[in-house]
């Protein structure tokens with residue numbers, strides 16, 4: 440991970456060195472500190488605004504270098520327009536956009552969190568600026584031996600000091616949000632990491648590191664899984680040189696004796712998906728290093744919950760395997776018996792994610808009494824056809840859980856769009872030789888995949904499946920994400936827990 444700016448909060452005061460960031464409202468109006476700086480510089484700021492046609496509109500900037508008569512190196516004025524119209528996500532994006540402008544090795548940037556009418560930003564808004572700045576500064580540049588000169592940030596500021604009257608509230612809000620953004624960044628790191636480095640054992644090792652935060656982590660290898668009869672999961676990894684792993688992570692924020700049912704998250708962790716014997720075409724196959732985005736999200740989420748000491752008992756389970764073609768690999772036509780006892784005919788070895796999840800889902804139901812189960816998987820190309828890279832596909836057997844997820848999606852910007860399940864689709868996955876087959880043909884590919892998973896979930900357990908093939912990798916570049924891997928889902932699920940399942 441690149442060096443990220445250190446965010447701190449202090450009382451409002453007039454900045455005297457380095458870079459000052461001011462917020463301007465409509466008609467480029469500045470707050471009291473901004474006005475004082477304008478005066479002290481002999482009207483440099485207002486003249487520059489006029490010369491540049493800067494109106495203070497949201498998402499526009501005015502950049503003034505070495506302003507006259509001041510000891511500051513630079514004043515960056517960020518337009519916020521009518522600040523009353525800005526929501527949480529706008530403040531976060533603003534932080535991201537600001538950090539993206541400060542890439543020339545600035546030591547310290549001071550954001551003056553005041554509005555034109557002299558009002559101070561809420562602590563939450565100030566904290567969101569800090570979080571946005573950090574998320575936006577993230578780059579996965581571990582393997583760049585020469586730091587490129589044209590790729591931003593060349594040099595993000597080492598410190599972002601946010602000056603606000605609400606500094607105590609801001610610090611508190613930031614600590615909570617920062618735990619979550621660290622989870623998001625951990626998920627990004629895992630997804631960006633190539634499969635020659637992040638093999639199943641290495642993935643398990645990185646999950647184990649969560650124990651330093653108080654997460655209990657246990658790792659099952661192939662021998663243990665064979666004992667549990669997880670033939671469906673094991674079949675996927677049998678063509679790989681690397682041993683498959685099942686990682687179980689427990690965060691007991693309510694204590695182990697709590698009578699509350701735990702919330703359970705399950706992730707698909709295919710560290711590389713060649714397709715197996717049903718091999719994928721070469722073009723773009725490198726993206727399949729990200730086929731563990733669901734598992735990465737679960738690890739990032741467990742990090743977030745533990746780091747902010749969430750009052751919840753949460754369990755994360757990830758099935759980590761590599762899907763390779765080999766003399767030992769499974770074949771189309773093979774029939775495997777899943778841990779649930781249901782037999783599966785493997786029509787296409789590239790529909791491997793559902794084979795991994797089937798056993799992981801059975802495992803969590805046999806082992807725990809889940810309050811709900813949410814699984815995440817980069818499961819189908821078809822969900823990208825349907826929803827592109829903006830929304831994840833959501834399938835649920837429970838309207839309340841679906842509504843909570845939708846609300847958390849709107850609040851965090853990690854959006855979900857509900858897709859249908861229905862017994863009408865079952866005939867598409869009926870097998871001639873086994874209880875079920877692992878593909879449903881050309882149409883409704885994401886739905887038949889979800890309908891397959893549903894066969895491994897007890898109807899009485901609230902369950903949602905998130906197909907994140909479009910949102911977890913090859914992600915849209917936004918103010919807060921300049922990375923191939925977005926870390927999608929950590930913030931969404933943290934919010935779901937915080938708003939509905941804590942205490």
Ligand code: BES
Nearest residue numbers: 730787789790817818819820821878908
């Ligand atoms: N990992 C892929 C899905 C995927 C595709 C994720 C593109 C991200 C980007 C999954 O294992 C897969 O190969 N699915 C097949 C299923 C088909 C064989 C029924 C697909 O979507 O083509």
Ligand code: MN
Nearest residue numbers: 712789790791
């Ligand atoms: Mn596949």
Ligand code: ZN
Nearest residue numbers: 709712730792
């Ligand atoms: Zn896959």
